[in-house]
Amino acid sequence: MLKEISSTQNSYIKQLVQLKEKSRERRKSGLFIIEGLREISLAIKSDYTLETLLFCPDLISEAQLSHLMHPQIDLVSISKEVYQKLAHRETTEGVLAVAQAKSHDLNTLQLHSKQPLVLVAEAPEKPGNIGALLRTADAANVDAVLIANPKTDLYNPNIIRSSVGCVFTKPVAMGSTAEIISFLKTNKIAMYCASLQASEVYTSQDYTGPTALVVGTEATGLSDEWLQQSTQNIIIPMQGEIDSMNVSVAAGILIFEAIRQRQLTIDNSQ
Incomplete structure (x- = not known):
């Protein structure tokens, strides 16, 4: 069942804001945020593991994300307010992903x-x-x-x-x-x-x-x-x-x- 989050005060959204803003949180969790269709597509092509796809239906439809979807990836619908809180750029397609970092040793x-x-x-x-x-x-x-x-x-x-x-x-x-x-x-x-x-x-x-x-x-x-x-x-x-x-x-x-x-x-x- 599709999850929906409309509040910026949601605890999961607050965690993602920390991931976006703090390198310490990215290192500790091993997770980071990817913004934009092209960027997410390149990450998938390069064998990055995605945990969650978040999309704003006001900006992009679920159908437009079909090539990114996978049964093991959670799909979350978010409000425009939540998207703007998480997005780094003002003009993107309305989609974000939470991905697992790779080792660069x-x-x-x-x-x-x-x-x-x-x-x-x-x-x-x-x-x-x-x-x-x-x-x-x-x-x-x-x-x-x-x-x-x-x-x-x-x-x-x-x-x-x-x-x-x-x-x-x-x-x-x-x-x-x-x-x-x-x-x-x-x-x-x-x-x-x-x-x-x-x-x-x-x-x-x-x-x-x-x-x-x-x-x-x-x-x-x-x-x-x-x-x-x-x-x-x-x-x-x-x-x-x-x-x-x-x-x-x-x-x-x-x-x-x-x-x-x-x-x-x-x-x-x-």
Whole structure:
């Protein structure tokens, strides 16, 4: 039987508000909220387990959710007032899901490609930048995204929103800088670190083998630990007055240069 909740004072709704607003609650419960049809669909496609679907019949019909439904997922009809309390965005389709978080332990990450291409971001803080990095990783179909010294909860609603659900589409693992460097070395993955120091122009390097492209924050760049362990520091030459660009833009330039080289290798071998 379809459950209905119309009050924002409902105890379950209060719990969901805590999930939305507090990373501590997400970590403690192992649950988080997904908002929007596309984002929920991507989570399901990536084998996330959904516990509950909540929809506002004023904004979306039950029939429009048929492709998301499963006997093990509770379906709850909520009032517009409740939906607005839970929704992170003003203009969405009227559907939310409560999902189980996955483990992002570096020790569980498996790279299936013989020539993996990995994006590494050290200490990214801004959810918008993290979301953009994840969108770029999805667009380039990289093998994994590694976040060193994470500062932000991966299931922050702003990350899910800014990644348009790409937080679900690629393997993401987290660890300290030392742990990730060790992982890359163990897997014989060359590390190309974006830096102003002791750098070669990014187009001069060969990214057709196992490759990690490593970017830091715009404010401080990469830590010395990365620069000391780097296979080669690389730089994107600036044509204007400033010496840096948005981290997601820089990552996109580097990743698609690697993709270009790899495609050229395939074309030349045919």
